[in-house]
Structure formats: structure tokens, C-alpha cells
Amino acid sequence: MKDDSRKFPLRPELEPREVKTPDGQTITVDPLRDYFCEAAPRVHAPVYVKIVEDFFNWARSESLWILGFGTGCGAIEMRPLMTPRFDAYRFGIQWRPTPRQANLLMISGYLSVKTLKRAIRSYEQMQSPKYVVGLGSCTINGGMYFDSYNTIKRLDDYLPVDLYIAGCMPRPEALLKGFEDLKKIIRAGKAEGANAYAENFAQYKERQKAVIHDWDMPDYNW
Amino acid sequence: MDFQWIKVAYALLTLFIVLNYGLLMTAVIQKMGARAGRRYGIRVYQNYIDLLKNYVLRSKITHGYMYYLGPVFRLTGGIGLLLFVPTIYGSEMWANFSFSGDLILALYFVFFGTLGMALGAGESGHPLSALGVSRGLSQVTSAELPFAIAVFAVALQYQTLSVTEIVAAQQGGVMSWTLFTNPFAVAAAMLGFLGSMMRAPFDVVLAPQEIPIGPPTEFHSAYLALLQTNRNIFPVAKIVIYMNLFFGGAASWPVFGIKVFLLYLVSAFVGVAFPRFRVEQSVRFFLIWGVPLAIVGLYWV
Amino acid sequence: MVYLALATGFALILLGLYGAITRRNLLRLIVGFTVADTGTHLVMVSVGYLPGRTAPILGAAVPPEVAALRIIDPVPQALVLTAIVIGLGVTALMLAYAWRIYATRGTLDISRLRQLKW
Amino acid sequence: MIKRAIAFALLAGLGLVFLALWQGFEPDPSLNRSALYYAENTVTDTGAANIVAAVIVTYRGLDTLGEVTVLFLTAAIVAMVLRGGLADSGPRPGRWPTGELLHTGSRLLVPLIALFGAYVFLNGHLTPGGGFQGGAIIASAMLLMLLTDPARNFSHRLIATTESVSGLAYVAIGLAGMALAGGFLDNRILPMGEFGSILSAGAIPLIYALIGLKVGAEFSSILLSLSEREK
């Protein structure tokens, strides 16, 4: 994306560059256009009949694959979920190392602006239907960092949050409860954050760019 | 040769049985692993849900044709392997398409899926996928050595390359299994088996987080679902070969179920007990332990 | 007598060659070869000598009828003449070379002519 | 030092070879078959009294032709070599003039020497002597002239012509022998004459005369070339 109001110059590797081809011609490579897909996200409305869609939603709710991405101190509260004491696996929950295969993004605690960019990327690289859960007060209103220059205050402004789990920090038990609630939302067919994100794409981007000054990526990270 | 179309139906039935068996068995084994760690572990039907979820994801991307075809190759490899080997000894019905070729066909068909998957992972453009492929190929090719030599020892032992005939030669009691008639070859082959199961200590190929998860890093939705399907069929198909070659085969579905389960359990036990090898360590491991064992097995005949 | 001549000839050859292969000066070298040549010629005529006979020229002293018994072998004599002339030619040529070498190189030292080697 | 030692060793080895030859040498008690043939047949074949001359000019005529050629060749090469250096030699300061005495003496002697040379080569088939000896004597006349008057100009042309014409004539006689007599350089193309007389022995005197002229010219040419270098 070319934006004249850009406050920070593009990284050198993203600047358009002149390249000599093997047969001697000179061509221009614009990395942002040539290396990244520019298409905008689509809305994927439920297309099957209600009963089938319900069945699918049930399956989705019982197979929550979390992206192993810890943004803040809350990440430490997620580890015990794998231990014998909490054993989240029995609820169909597991961690995946790649956003392509995950469908639940846990924002575990405060989110600095720098990390926000990564979170957005990761979220956009997940496949819908996908869900966002905000962990702790920091994602709700900034929490104890409400006056920090460097954290975002309201996660929902930037990513479509399906569920918040309050607390500072919430205990693993709270998380388990949170997953139960999320499952309910999914089963009810109300966890359509991905579609909301696609529908209100422009607004989301506006808000994201308002805080991320060195925006050096395409609008949507496929 | 007259081909009977009913064989297709039998094949589909075999496939159905094996798929379900695989899904359940892997869940059970995972659960056993969890129990060993004092957890409940996943639900027995969890694999079905995951599979279904992945099949019906709404959005998907593609990196190109080979990326698209990679999982197809992979699953074709798994299904093909299953169908080219007689599943149940002595049954025309469950011999499936084994009339197409013998043991050699099965051995080489293993690579069909591997190659396709590697190509698909390659086209995803992810360097870590390629890294995973590099590790996987290095490891698999060396794990293949003791296995191939052992297989050859068995073929020499029974003077045939036909799987059915090899199983036939092992009938007549436990003591006529290859396991007892040529223990070294079997030991070597089992080392190779461990190497090809992608379980610890040979799972650095998929090393989660380090190279996210290796070759399938970019795969998702139905692609991943196909791979998952394959992960439930392919090991079973592979174990069927081992079972037929070394453990007397199976004359009925219950025997089949038990033997496959036990063999699978071997790799699971080893996996629980041992840490990871680096790739070059596993390559050396197979060359230092696997190959000599296999050679002893070969000369044993 | 003939042995003495022969020995002298051989000695001359050796002497001449010794000079030719140890002296560095081109002119001395040529002289050495001339000496050796002379020795060769001496050897040649000595070989053709038959004790107690005379030169192979017929006439009053040696009538043709008895020539076979009276004359020495004429062939080496003929050969030596040729050899002498050829030796002369070679010597002249070497001298000319020596002159030319001196003119272009300014030296008569054979060890300085080692530009071509290996 | 090493060089000397090597030279010594090598020559000692050669000396041993010579010693073996010397020890094994046994003078022939009688003429060998070649010599015997010449002794018995020279007169009838060639009519020459000097058997050596007959051998040189006739039986081994090809050698002699080669010999003459050697001189011709040497003369040509020496001229070539010396001419090549002409450019860089430059003019040299004049010499002291040679005295009147020398001039006169040489003028007196030169014709005599030349005449003697001619005598020697013309009688080559009868008495000791021959073309080479005669030619050398003629060349000594030349040498005398050069010594007495280094500044004197000689006609190269004349010398060269003499050289070439006599050489050509020699070759022609040789070919004539092929056409008219028994083979190349057969001397019987001319009448044999009376044994012992000056006009006998077929072409031998003629050939010797040609050789004499040629050798004289060639020696002169070589001397001239060498002396001109000194001017």
C-alpha cells in the first residue's frame, strides 16, 4: 500500500528497486505489490442449512486450536492448561505452532503497539472461522497500563474479540470457564468475528494504522 | 485378466474400516500417552471432530498447483499403499488391489506420497517447510536402509516377492514368524519402522515451534484434513506390511486389529521413553545400528 | 710405428675434446675441435697404413702390375682428404658463428649462451 | 671443478674405447678387397696413375662433389653470417699502409703461386696433389694479396662466377657420365689417353681443374669475407 501520509519511511527492503534480469533488461520490483497478495478479505457467510451448520459449529467448538502466541504476562497462565492438573486437551483444545492451522487467537494480556502488528498479522493469517479471546483487563481497557504510551487500551478496536476473560491475571480455571463460554457462543453461531472483520475492514484498518505508525505491510496479510 | 468392479467396493470398505480404526487407535494411543503423564487425554472421538472441523473451514488459500496437489499425492500414497497390500491373509475379498504388484511395488509406493508432499511443501515457499523436508528426506532415506535390506533378507528367505506368499510361509504357529526365524532382520526393520513413524526420537522433522511443524507448516483447512486422514491410514498401511512380512500377517480383522495396535504401540512406547535425535544423529544411528543388524539378517538367511 | 701414430691420433682427439668441452672461450673451443679433427685424420690414415709399403701412385716406381703388393690402402687417403675439407668447412662456419656471436652479444663465453634451455 | 671432473671422466671413458680400438688394431697384412680392386683396376678403369686421385674423383666422386659442396655451402653461409653483421660494425680507422717492398714482392709471387696451383691440380691424376691442394695453393695467393693490401677491392662477382660455373660444370660432367658412360660421374666420357700423360684418365684432369678453380674461389671467398670484416 502506498500512503502519502506515511510518517515513517518504508524499510529499504520494501522500497521498489531496479533489478537487472539475466537477459540484461532492467525491471522494477515493488516488493509490497509483487510479493504480497493485495486482495481484501471476504465475508464467508454460513452457507449450509441450519442443522448442518449447527453440526459444523459444534465440531468447531469442540476442536479449538490455539495459536501458541503469548503477547503479555497472561501467557504464563496458559501453560498450566497443558498440565495434568487442568488438562485442556480433554476439551478438544490444543496448541498449534502455525496460524494457518489455528483458529483461536489468545491475546494473553497487555498488547504493546509493536506486538499489535504481529497479532494482526497472525490473526489475518488464520483461516476463518477464527476466534479472538482477550485475556485479562489489559485487553479490555488497558488495565494497569491504562496510561501507557505504548500499549493499546481496547483490543476490540483492532481485532474482533469474541470473548474477554477478566482478571489480572485470570487463573487457569477462569480460562477453562472462558473456553466453555466460547464454545457456547460458537455453537450458537454467534462467533462470526472473522466476518465482522471483513465487513468492517476499512474501519479496523483505520484504527490499526492510527496506532501503528510504521505500517510496512499490505492491508491484509494473507 | 478380468477385473471385477466389486473389488472397488471391497477396497472402499477396507478403506473405511482402516480409517476408522486408525482414528480410534491413534486417539487411544494418545490417551495412553496422556495417562502415562497422568492426564485424561483427548476424547476417543476427538480425531473425528478435528478432521471434520478442518474439512469444513470456510476460508482457504493456495500457494500454487503443487501446493494444491501435495496433500493429494500424500493421501493417494497412503491409500494406494494400503490397497496394494493384501490386508487380510487368505481372503480374496480383502486382498484389494494386490494383484497390481508385489512387495517391491509397496516399497516404492511409499515414496509416492513422500515425494508429492515434499513438492507441495516446497511450493508453499516457506523456508522452514523446506528445512523440514530436508530433514525428513535425510532421515527417511537412512531409516529406509535397514528396512530395505531386511525386506530383502525376508524375500530371500522365502524366495518370493509376493506378500501373500511370504505370509503363507509364516503360517503354522508363532515360531514360524519371521520374528523368530530371522530375528536380526526383524530387529533392523523395526528400527527402520521407528524412523519412519515420525515419533520421538526421530521426530525432529516436525519439531513444533522450531520449524513451526516442518513440511505442513502452510497447510490448513482441507489440505490439512487430507494430511490428517493420511496420518490415520498410512501408518496402518505401513504396519500391515510389517505385520505381513515379519509377524505372520493377519487372517482376520480381530487379529489385524490386535497386531496393528501392538506394533503401533511399540513406536509409541519408544517415543514416550526417549528424547529427540538430531537428524545427523539419527542418520548415524541407522547406519551404525540398523544397517549392521540388517546385514546380519541378510547373511542369516 | 703405426701403433704410435694411432695412439697419437687418439691422444690428439682426447686432448682436443678436453679443450673443447672445458674451455669457455669460443675460439679456444674451436681450436680444440681443430686439434681433435687432426687427431681423427691421423687415426684414419694410420688405419690405412700397411707396413713397408709405399704411396698409391703408379708410375716408374710402382708399375701397375705389382701395385697390389707395393702400395698402401688408397681409400683412407681419399677419405681423409674429404674429412679434412669438411672439417675445414665446419671450422670456418664455427668461426663465422663466433664472430657473429661476438658482434651481437659482445662475448665469446659459451656459458653466456644459455638463453634457450629447459 | 665438478665440470672438469665430469669432463675427465667422460674423456677417460672415451679413452677406454679408443684403447680397446688401439689394442684390437691389427694392420692389414695385405690390401683388403677394395684396395686390391683399386690397385688392380684403376689403370684400366680410369687411366689415372694416382690411385688416390682416381678414388677421389671417380670411385668416390659423389663424396668429392659433396666435399666441394661443403666448401660452397660454408662460403655461402659465412658470407651470409658476416653480411648480417655489416650494418652494426661501422667504419673503422684506416690501417697503416703496407710497404712498397711487400707490394712488389707479392705482385711477383702471386702469378707464380697461381701457376703452381694450376700445376698441382692439373697433374693431380699423375702425381701427389689434386684439385683441393691446387685450389688451396691458389687461395694462398689470394691470402698473400689480402695481407699485402688489405684495402684492395676484389671482384666478388668474378669469384662467385668462377665458383658457380665450375660447380655447374662439375655437376654437368657428372650427369654426362650418366648419359654417355656407366653412371653418374663416370670419367670415361672423355678418351682415356695414354697412361701417365697429362691428357689422360678421361675426365679426371678436367674435374680436378674444375675442383681446383672452385676450391680456390671458395677459399678466396671465405678469406675475403673474413678479411672484409676487418676493414
Add this chain to the structure above:
Amino acid sequence: MVSAISIIAIGLGAAFLLGLMREGREALAHALTVLALGAMSAVAVGWLWLLGPGGAAVQEITTAGTMPPFAINLRVGLTEAVALVMITLAGLASALHMRAVLLRMGRRAMAVLLIAVMALAGIVMTRDLFNLFVFFELAAISTGGMVLLSDDEDALGAGFKYMIVAQIVSILLLIGIIFAYHATGSLNIDDMGGLAAMGGGAALAVFLVVAALVLETKPFPANGWALDIYQAAHPGFSAILSAGTGTAALIAVDKFAGAGGAALAPVLTGLGLLTFVAANLLGLAQTNDRRLLGYSSVAQTGLILAVIGQREALGESYLLIAGGLLVGHAIAKAGLFWLSGLVKGRDLTDWATLRRSPLLVFAMATFLAMLLGLPPFPGFYAKWALVHGLVASGGGALVALVLIGALIEAGYLLRWFGFTMKREASEAVASTPAELALVLAVALAGWGAGWIWGEVGPYENLLRAPALLLALAFLLLDWLPARVKNVAAIAALIGGFAASFASYDPLQMIFAAIIMPGGAVILLASFYEHGRRVGFYPSAMLMFAGMAMLIVAQSSFGFFAAWEVLTVGSYFLILRGKYSEPHALSYVLFSLGGAFAIMAGFALASGGMANFTMAALAQVPLTLAPWVFILLALGFMTKTAAIGLHIWLPGAHAEAETDVSPMVSGILLKAGLFGLMVLMLQMGSPSLYGVKLTYVLLWIGALTALIGNLIAAFQEDAKRLLAYSSIGQMGYAIFGIALMNHLGWLMALMFVINHYIYKSMLFLSVGGVAKRTGTRLMYKMGGLIALMPLSFIAVLIGIIAMSGVPPLSGFGGRWIFYNAIMESDARAPMIVIFLSGPIAFLYLFRLIHSIFLGQLKDENRRLREAPFWIVLPQMLYTAFLLVFAVVPGLALRRVDGYLSTIFPEHGLNWDGLTIRSDYGYWSPVSVMAVTVGIFASVLLLLVLLNHRAQKVKQFNIVYSAERPFRPETTHFAWNFFAPYRKALGFLLAPLATTFWDGVTGSLHGAADFLRRFYTGDGQHYAYHVLGFVLVLILIVGGGL
């Protein structure tokens, strides 16, 4: 006809006439000189004609009307006539060549030239020993004169050194002559037969004469003077010195050899071979072209000297051999010296300037080929006959020396040719048309000589072989545009196949099919090339002709000739690559080494018999059989690049041009396989010390497969990867043949076809990609799948086929292979070959991944698909592979049937669509159907679910929530199998390379050390001469 003595008379007369000329009439003088030399040549040629085809009797010429021995006599027989023709023609041509310098130096120089030629003619003709001396002296003095013609300042020194040596020689000669005369009472050489047997002084005299005469042939080590002259003299004169003087000296030795008696022959042989080997070794260290030619002359003369020494042993073929070597050497050396006159610089690399003129390159190639004894030149027939003759007389060790020397000679001569073709060319050659015409005429004379030798020898005349003529015809067409020639070449290949189609047996048929139609398919790719492509088509057609002749060869000679032809053709082809100079050299050296082994093997097998059929290999006596087998197998395995002999292959195949790589890889390698097959077909499996040789071959094959594959996995260069893969694949093929059973051979034959197809295809694809990307390094490519889809498909199909994954045709090969080894009980090599099997996957995957998958680079973003003509053959191969995968029976069944006639046991059964062996079964159609069925179903499912997938671009990958930096850093390709290297890297130690480097290094070191012997000091040379004589006398005397 005028008497031959008129050669002497004319020479002398003209020389004297020149004396009459005035200064300033040089042009006239030159005309006279040329006229005289022309007349001399005419007489010589006339006599050659009379004595040769005319069948006239030997001419005795007497002088002075007196019979020998009392007068000098001359003799002209066939040998003399040949020598006279060479000498006079060399003189004539040199007079023309040296026109400028002769005009400058004047009539005297011309007279000297005339006399030199005359003297050489005299040496040849005379039968009188002293007369011989006179002519030698004339020759020596005139040499002294001719040296002065040079512009080189150092010529003076060289001339003087020469005079020193000449003086010593003449003294020795005179002493020898006079004592010989003393002993025999005659000067006639004919009277001196067996003189040495008299012992004492006579023997010493003989040895002195022999030593002096031999010294004239410039034997090692007493030849420093000669080299200085070669280096310093005017090349025109060097030509005479080499072609004329050398010839004359050899004739003189030959004449007098009879006097030396039996003891002399081995000495001459030893001396000759010592000279041959040593001079060639010394030649290795040379950079000055003329000195190099000098060494080569010395060496060749030495070889002929050795032949003279073996005259008795060689019997009837003596003349053919000595003459062939002599004529070949004379023509070639004269031509090369004249060529060196056209080249300004004196360094070997300066010869690159010749490249500007294809005609001169042709001439140079001709000359070098003549020197090396390549077909169809006289030296080829001579070398073949020599080796056979030596073997017949039990001189096996001599054969080894001859061949080693020849190989070293090939080393420096071809290195020089490589320089000429590949080094930086300065300015164009400034040659006048006359000079050009002269050189070309000499080159053509070489071809003519080749024809004559072919006619008179007891072998087939190669220049009558239609295939070879067809290839040579392309030399004449070389001025046409490349595309026209390409059409002609394809037509020739197809036509050749159609013409001989019916006469092949199935084994030949398989090879013929890949050679001719197969070659034509590859040639389709050549349509891509524009311009004239000078030299490509003659070379390629030469290779194809050689291959075509090879497979139908009946006699060992025909087989070997074909082998050489294809080697030469492929060498020129490989040399065309941009950076292929060193690789082409090592290729041709290995090939020639192999060829020599083959020649020795055939000679051993035939016991020296000239006409030996291939079928007679079966009757080789049991004691010899293993050695024959080893030699022949070794020779063939240089071509298949078996382990240890493989180091030439990667470079040669990788650096060759795009359309050449598939030819040399897909087709040329099969020549070695064919040879091995024929060998084993005829000889079976002989045993040596109780070890079956085929068992050794099994090991070689297995190790080759292992190492070839392993190294391939670690290559970064795509073409090198394929090249190493070829090595590995050839290992498989050798393994298959060495199994010596039905299925092993079936596999090998299948493999011949399959390897041709997929290796050609892969080389073309990779070549096309390399053409577009401008690099062969795979890690610089990547992501080309979308830009070059057709190439990708070709590579994909190729690697699937090659790795043996069902359902494509490669699997058939594997299946047969496993069945084949089931029958064999050689388990240990089997294990090794198992090890190598899976490694193929590694490099194949790497090939396709690094090039086509992964990240596309900046500079490659706008690439187009490879050129149409390069893609077209690939698509044909793809189609063929697919068809072949379903119905392998098309070819397999016929081959199987044929093999049943050789190995009746354990064949295949054809049961409908299923193929059955004794052990297993395989139904290609079912495999294909099942696989395609499953694949289609699964694909359908995937398309159903994912048909709306969003196509993303190359950086749209998950990257730990970051994004890739640049494609270069995101493409994982370099050192792709790093873990494997860690584990197995020790196997990659370049042992073979180190070994061969050591060999060449020590040869070069030896040469560099040895040549310090030639200090350049004239007196040292005198020592050498004296020492040489003494040692010679010691040796011969000791033998008395």
C-alpha cells in the same frame, strides 16, 4: 623416369646456379629455388608412384660406372621413395612458406636450403657409409646456416651448440667408419651386415657409428641442442628439421641397423621408448609452442626408433607401422611448424588467435589428430598394428610404455588445443592466402595419407565407412546456417536409422534406437541456436557416426576405430562449452587412456592377429581371458565413468552446451555400456586368482552408484548434480550387467532406454532454465514453477521416473532389478547398492525444489518459459515416459525375448497385463489405473472443498508473525542436506580427484625437474652426448 640421383644433381645444380645470380634478383632466385625443389619433388613423387602402385623393382643406382662396393651406389626402394617425397615436399613447401625471409636473406640462403634438402635426399639414398657421413655433414652445416634465418637472437647460440654436437658426432662417426672399413674392407653398408658379431674393434666401430647415427635422431637425453634449434629456428626450417632431418636420420639408422646385429635391436627399442616417454613428459612442462613441438618431434622420432628396433618382431607390418608413424609425424609436424609461423606470440595460449579462422583450426585439429594417431590418419593404423605386433612378439611391457607415452603426449597436445579453442584471442591471424593454402594443402595431404594407409593396410579403410563420410560431409557444409545443418543432421540420423533398421539384432536395435532417432530428438533442441555454429555439426555427427559404427562393428579393429571416432567427436563437442577447457581435456585423456586399454586388450586377445572378430573374444585362451577382460572392462568403464575413473564426467557434462549435455550424457555414456555388454556376452565371466571378475564389477557398480548418488546430493550446480547422478546411474547399469543373469541384463537394457530419456529430458530442462536464468547454481533460482511450467512438468515426470516411484516407468526398472538380485548370491555389493538407492531421492528432490519451488528471485520475475525448441523434445520425452509407464511391454517384451536366447533361465512371463518373474509380479496397467483412480478421487474431494481458495503470493507465508526479508534469504536451498553432510560427509572425500591430481602433479613435477637437465650450456650438451655414447657402448658391449 629420370634417375633418382637427379634429385641430388638438380639440387646442386640449382644451388650453383644461384651463385651466378646477381644481387637484387632475389625474386628470380626464389623462383629458381622453388622450381628446383619442385623438380626434385616431382622426381621423388614419380619414383614413389613407380615403386608403389607401379610395382617397379627397387632401383639400384651406381656411380662412376663401377659396381659397388668399389664405387658409391645409391638405392631407391619404397621406403626411400616415401622419405624422399616427404623431404622434398617439405623443402618445397618450406621454400614457399619462408619466401619473405628467403628474399630478405638472398640467394645464398636459398642455396643453403637447396643443399639442405639435397643432402637429406642423399642420406636417404646412399648405400655408402662414408658418403652417408658426407651428406650428414652437409645437412649439419646447412642446418647451421638455416638456423641463421631466424629472427630470434637466440638462434645464434642454438646454432653454435648444434655445431659443437655435430663436431663430436662427426669425430665419432669418422673413427667408427674407418675401423668398420678396416674390418670389412668395404664402405658399403650392405657389406656390414652382422659386423658387430665379429666382436672386438669391429664391434666397437659399429657401435660408434650406431651411436653417432642414433644421436642424429635426437635421443633422450642427448638432445638439448635439437630442442634449442626447434625453439629458435625459423618455423619453416623447423618443419624441414622435423619432417626431413628426422626422417633421414631414421632411415640412416634403419639402414645401418643390420650391422649392429641382434644385440642392437633391444637397445634401439629401449632408447626409442625412453626418448618417447621422457620427451613427452618434458613436453608437459613446456609453454613455448616451438619447443613443445620440438619435444613432440623428439618423442615421435623416438617411437619410430623403437619401431626400427622391433623390426624383426613386427615382420610384415613393419613398413606399415614405421611409415605410418613417420608420414603422420612429418605431415603433422611440418604443418604445425608452419602454423606456428602464423602465430605471433610464442606462448601456447597465444594460439587462441587461430580460432578466428575455422580453416586453420581444422588444420590444427587435423595435425594434432595425426600426431596422436587418431582415426582415420596413418598413425592410427600404425599404432594399432604396432601394439598388435608387439603383443604378438611378447612385448607387453613395451606396449605399456608406448601407451603411457602416447597418453602424456595427448595430454599436452590436447591441452594446447584447448588453449587454442578457449583462451583469450588477441588479434586475428595475419596470414596471406598463400600461407593459408599451404597449411590447408598439408592438412589435406594428411587426409590423403590416411586414405592411402587405409587402402594399403590389412584393415578396413575408415575413410570408406559411410557413417564417417557422412559425418565428414558436414565439414563441407559448415558454411551453412545452423538451422539448415540441423535439418540435415536430423535427416541424416533418421535416414541412417531407416537404412540400417532391418539389419540390427535386438541388442543393437536398442542402442541404435537411442543413438539415431534418440539423437535426432535431442537435435530438435538445437534449432534454438542461431548463426552458423561452426564446428558443432561435424563434431556431433562424428560422435553419432562413431556410435553407429560401434554397435555394428564386427572386428576388433572396427570396434576400436569407432570407439576412437566417437571419442574424438564428443571431445570436440564437449570442448565447445564456455568453460569446458579443463574438463574436455580430462575427458579426452581418460577416454584415450581407456581406449588404449581397449587396444591393448584386443591385442592381447587376438595374440597380435590383425583381423580379429569380436565374436572370437569367446575363444580367448583361459590363461589370457581374465587379463583381456580386465583391460577391456577398464577401457569401457572410463566411458561409463566408474568410480575412480569418474572425475572427468561432472565437469564435462556440466560445462557442455545445453544441447550437448543430453547428447553426451544420454547417448555417449551408453557406448561404454554397450562395450561391457558385448564383452560379457562373448567372454562371460572369467576368474582371476579364483575371483570372478564380474563379482568385482558388481562391487565397482555398487560403489559407483553409492558415491555418484551421494555426491550428487551435495551439488549446488544443477548440471553437475545431473552429471553425478549419471555416474550413479551408470553404476546401477554396471551392477545390472555384472549380475550376469536374465533380469540383470533386462534391467540394464531398460535402463539404457530410460536413462537416455530422463537424463536427456532433465539436462534439457535444466539447460533451458540455465539459459533463462543465466546461472546453473540452483540456490540462485527458485520459484520458477509458475514461469516455466512446461519445464517443471518435464522435470517432475523425469524425477518420478528416475527415482523409480510407481506408476511411472522407472519403477519397472526397479522391479526388474530386485527380481534380478534375488537370483544372485552376491550379497555384500547388494547392500552397498541398497544404500545408494534412497539417496537418489535426495538429489532429485533437491533439483526440483531448488529450481522450481520455493521463492522466486527479484531478477527472475519476468522470465519466460524455456525456448520452444528446447521444450519440444522434453514434451516428447514426457509423452513417451507416460506411454511407456502403462505399456512397458512395447519394448520390454522384445528385449526379454531376445535375452532368453542368451540367458534362457529366469525370464519373465507375460500373463495378460501382468508381468511375472520367478519371484513376483507386476501389472503396470493396474498400478496406473489404481493410482490414477485414487488420485482423481482425492483430488475431486479437495477441489470440492477448496475450489475457492485464495491464490496468494510468495511472501504470504507464516513467518513467526513477521514477514520475510527478501526472497534470497527466504529460499532454503544452499547446502540443502546439511545434516546428511554432517553424518556422511566423510564419504565425500575426493579420493579419486586427489589421486589423479597426484598423478598429474607428479608427472608435471617430474617434467619440471627433469628438464633442468637441459641447462642450455653447449658444453653440457657435449657431456650429454659423450655420456650417451659411452653408456650406449657399455650397454651394447655388455650385451655382447
